[in-house]
Amino acid sequence: xxxxxxxxxxxxxxxxxxxxxxxxxxxxxxxxxxxxxxxxxxxxxxxxxxxxxxxxxxxxxxxxxxxxxxxxxxxxxxxxxxxxxxxxxxxxxxxxxxxxxxxxxxxxxxxxxxxxxxxxxxxxxxxxxxxxxxxxxxxxxxxxxxxxxxxxxxxxxxxxxxxxxxxxxxxxxxxxxxxxxxxxxxxxxxxxxxxxxxxxxxxxxxxxxxxxxxxxxxxxxxxxxxxxxxxxxxxxxxxxxxxxxxxxxxxxxxxxxxxxxxxxxxxxxxxxxxxxxxxxxxxxxxxxxxxxxxxxxxxxxxxxxxxxxxxxxxxxxxxxxxxxxxxxxxxxxxxxxxxxxxxxxxxxxxxxxxxxxxxxxxxxxxxxxxxxxxxxxxxxxxxxx
Numbered sequence: 001x002x003x004x005x006x007x008x009x010x011x012x013x014x015x016x017x018x019x020x021x022x023x024x025x026x027x028x029x030x031x032x033x034x035x036x037x038x039x040x041x042x043x044x045x046x047x048x049x050x051x052x053x054x055x056x057x058x059x060x061x062x063x064x065x066x067x068x069x070x071x072x073x074x075x076x077x078x079x080x081x082x083x084x085x086x087x088x089x090x091x092x093x094x095x096x097x098x099x100x101x102x103x104x105x106x107x108x109x110x111x112x113x114x115x116x117x118x119x120x121x122x123x124x125x126x127x128x129x130x131x132x133x134x135x136x137x138x139x140x141x142x143x144x145x146x147x148x149x150x151x152x153x154x155x156x157x158x159x160x161x162x163x164x165x166x167x168x169x170x171x172x173x174x175x176x177x178x179x180x181x182x183x184x185x186x187x188x189x190x191x192x193x194x195x196x197x198x199x200x201x202x203x204x205x206x207x208x209x210x211x212x213x214x215x216x217x218x219x220x221x222x223x224x225x226x227x228x229x230x231x232x233x234x235x236x237x238x239x240x241x242x243x244x245x246x247x248x249x250x251x252x253x254x255x256x257x258x259x260x261x262x263x264x265x266x267x268x269x270x271x272x273x274x275x276x277x278x279x280x281x282x283x284x285x286x287x288x289x290x291x292x293x294x295x296x297x298x299x300x301x302x303x304x305x306x307x308x309x310x311x312x313x314x315x316x317x318x319x320x321x322x323x324x325x326x327x328x329x330x331x332x333x334x335x336x337x338x339x340x341x342x343x344x345x346x347x348x349x350x351x352x353x354x355x356x357x358x359x360x361x362x363x364x365x366x367x368x369x370x371x372x373x374x375x376x377x378x379x380x381x382x383x384x385x
Contacts, residue, residue, distance in 0.1 A: 001252035001265055010254060010263060013042070018274035028280070030256075030263075053108060062110035064088075066098045070133035072142070074162075078105040081142060083133045097127035097149065100160070113165060125158040125167055132188035134197065143197065145188055157219070170224070189255035189262065195221040198262065198285075203249035203270070212270040214247045218285070229285060245281045260284060292342075299340040299348065306332055306355060326359075333359050 001012045010028040014021065025039040039045060058064040062082070069085025080103040087096040100114040116127040131147030131154070142160040147153075159168045186201040199217040216230035232244050251267030262283040269275055288296070309329040333356065341352045 001254055003254040003256060003263070005256055005258060008256070010265075012252070012265060015266065016276065017278075018272075018276040057110065060108075060110055061112070062103060063098045063101050068129035069098060070131060070144075072133050072135040074135055074137055076137050079103065080105065081133070081135065083142070083144060084127050084129060084131055084147065086129050095150065097129070099127055113160075114167075125156070125160075125169075126154070128154060130185065132186055132199070134188050134190040136190060136192055136195075138192045143188075143190065145197070145199065146186065170221070185249040185251075187251065187253035187264075189253060191255070191257050191260075193257065197221065198255065200251075200253055200262075200264070202247065202251070202267075212247045212249060214245070216283075230283075245279065246277075248277055251277070295340055295342070299337070299342075302332075302337050302340065303351070303355065306337055306359075310359060329359050 001010060003010050008030040010030065012026045014023050016022065023042050025042050027036045027038055054060050065088045066085030067088060070083045071080060073080050082101045085098040087098055089096065097116045099112060099116050102111045102113055125144055126149055128147035128149045132145045134143050140162045142162065144158045144160065146155050157170055159170045185203050186199055189198045197219040199219065201215045203212055213233040215228060218227045218229055232247055245264060246269055248267030248269050251264055253262055253264045255262050264281045264283065267277050269277055306329060309332055313326045313329050342348050
């Protein structure tokens, strides 16, 4: 699957429906929210719709017959980069992997940038499968994330400087954090302007279990920071949420940097060997505005102040029946906390409503007050730093 950003079209070619391989070719119009079938069987086309550029890329100086490799296009310079993949050969006892190749579209020429057995001292990444590769045309660089070679799993991130022909490992500190979630068949996109990578992880596996869990990470190249922004896993004890795509792997994902929108199509839900998905979702990551961050901080500070007022009021009522602090807590709730509530935030609204109930209970029976105090102390005792 690929996207035409200027025309706002998404193209989908072939796939597997759980029973047989497909050779159909579709176009999705984003603006019109409509699909167009370009060909029900691309192999049957007899006109000049398709042009074969090579019968055997290995004979032309390119990669051998490989699978599970990655490709990305430098549209400015007209170059396709082919990274990694496992070579298909008759010798199954010694698996071999493909290196890094560059294909010049205009001249129909291949260059090998790194072979699998390249002996270099620049931190060259090992050839692999199950990885992701994206291009930063502005900085003339490729980024290679995670993958697998034989039984070894990688959770690294490499930068390849095309001009200098140089590999550099730019992040390895989060290996332990990502190793349980990066998984296989993850999808990665890149925003050149924001200098951010977006990783949609899916299928994880170990010697003891297999797990389908969708996790979405944002990695900032400017600040070398990872942030988990989304997580969804279907458990037998919890119902699925129809407002989110069900966890999947072997899906496709593209990104429109102009609208800051991701599009996720299809995939394997893993609940049945013949089950496949053909749904299409869009995802927009919205960062909070500075004013919203300020309001959230003020809300948290004032909620803490209100809790302290409530504790003090309870103790005074218990000691001498003085209700002045109860009135102060109620007034603080009405004038200082209420104006800051974000009613679109369900968690914040729930917390606010609970505090309203708790403040009203301050003047009630001793048993109700004691129940409230225990709840107040128990809920907010833990602070994660």
